[in-house]
Amino acid sequence: MKPSPKILVVFTATGKQGGSVINYVLNHPELSRQYKIRAVTRVPSKPAAQALQERGVEVVKADLFDKKSIDAALSGAHTVFANIATSFDESVYPKEMLQGKNLADAAVAAGVQYIIYSTLPHTREVSDGKHAHADAFNVKADIEGYIRSLPIKSAIFAPSMFYQDFYQMFFVPKRQDDGTFTIFSVVSPDSGIYCFDVVGDTGKFVGAILAEPDKFKGKTLCAGADFCTHEEIAEMISKATGKTVRYKQVSVDEFDHIIPSTHSRITADVMLFLEEHGYFGPEAKERVAWSTNHIHDKLTTFEEFLQKNPLHLE
Numbered sequence: 001m002k003p004s005p006k007i008l009v010v011f012t013a014t015g016k017q018g019g020s021v022i023n024y025v026l027n028h029p030e031l032s033r034q035y036k037i038r039a040v041t042r043v044p045s046k047p048a049a050q051a052l053q054e055r056g057v058e059v060v061k062a063d064l065f066d067k068k069s070i071d072a073a074l075s076g077a078h079t080v081f082a083n084i085a086t087s088f089d090e091s092v093y094p095k096e097m098l099q100g101k102n103l104a105d106a107a108v109a110a111g112v113q114y115i116i117y118s119t120l121p122h123t124r125e126v127s128d129g130k131h132a133h134a135d136a137f138n139v140k141a142d143i144e145g146y147i148r149s150l151p152i153k154s155a156i157f158a159p160s161m162f163y164q165d166f167y168q169m170f171f172v173p174k175r176q177d178d179g180t181f182t183i184f185s186v187v188s189p190d191s192g193i194y195c196f197d198v199v200g201d202t203g204k205f206v207g208a209i210l211a212e213p214d215k216f217k218g219k220t221l222c223a224g225a226d227f228c229t230h231e232e233i234a235e236m237i238s239k240a241t242g243k244t245v246r247y248k249q250v251s252v253d254e255f256d257h258i259i260p261s262t263h264s265r266i267t268a269d270v271m272l273f274l275e276e277h278g279y280f281g282p283e284a285k286e287r288v289a290w291s292t293n294h295i296h297d298k299l300t301t302f303e304e305f306l307q308k309n310p311l312h313l314e
């Protein structure tokens, strides 16, 4: 008799990382036999959740602030993909810690075998207190520590900057009076950053863990498909769009003025942290190479991403 598929519960299923994991598993001949996906959303009637249902995915309603709903979502589950959305406000740390603990504790209580957790570096600890304010990063690292302390097997997925960040919000090239475009940030033009296609490629890392969970137990897969300087990023966008795109380094105050947002100062602090410490710490290059060598699919370069996803600058 064939073993019945293991239930894989995917949080943030209607979002970028969770959606990528679901796509990868559904399209993978082996993993789609081994795992039955249960997609979590707060709003099962939303189009993204309906689309999953139409592809045969079980969709359940749960909210990471609501313990009872998490217990129900995890009933009978074998593996969990645990990603938590950031709420950019003053209480980001306690809010996200509560969601992380709710999820991890419920997984242990439900007898879940394995958690794959999406993390970020601890900017305060890594920088010895210099970059202390990026609670949206620090809380993810602290939740990772909490999960590692629990009696449950786990592996960590560590995403770098999303290529998608250059299509929206802070880093989208801004039109100047002369018709050219500028990407503004606080780091030097020749400072490099790891980045990747969160939608296309998250599943490639998480899928490798799902295929060989024991091999990756306690390990971290760092997703960094491309390492580009900010100047190179501007050049690649210029080439892909046919528009003149430049990179301009500005002060934190200027950045806050150019991109007024409740979290532009924190974003600036994060970018300075990444410039000084890299995304994955002092052995970033080795960690990224190890991770890339342990997955089974080719990753998307930024140039390929720009070709596949035309960026319309207006």
Ligand SMILES: NC(=O)c1ccc[n+]([C@@H]2O[C@H](COP(=O)([O-])OP(=O)(O)OC[C@H]3O[C@@H](n4cnc5c(N)ncnc54)[C@H](OP(=O)(O)O)[C@@H]3O)[C@@H](O)[C@H]2O)c1
Pocket (backbone or CB within 6 Å): 011, 012, 013, 014, 015, 016, 017, 018, 040, 041, 042, 043, 046, 062, 063, 064, 065, 083, 084, 085, 086, 120, 136, 159, 160, 161, 162, 165
């Ligand atoms: N931007 C970057 O460069 C970057 C780099 C590395 C890591 N990250 C991290 O990536 C994370 C976001 O991941 P993403 O981009 O994949 O997410 P996303 O596309 O923004 O989607 C967020 C998802 O979270 C779900 N959600 C929100 N609140 C929830 C709650 N209370 N309970 C259950 N589900 C909830 C939403 O689902 P429903 O609405 O359907 O419930 C939605 O699917 C952030 O925490 C960020 O820090 C970002």
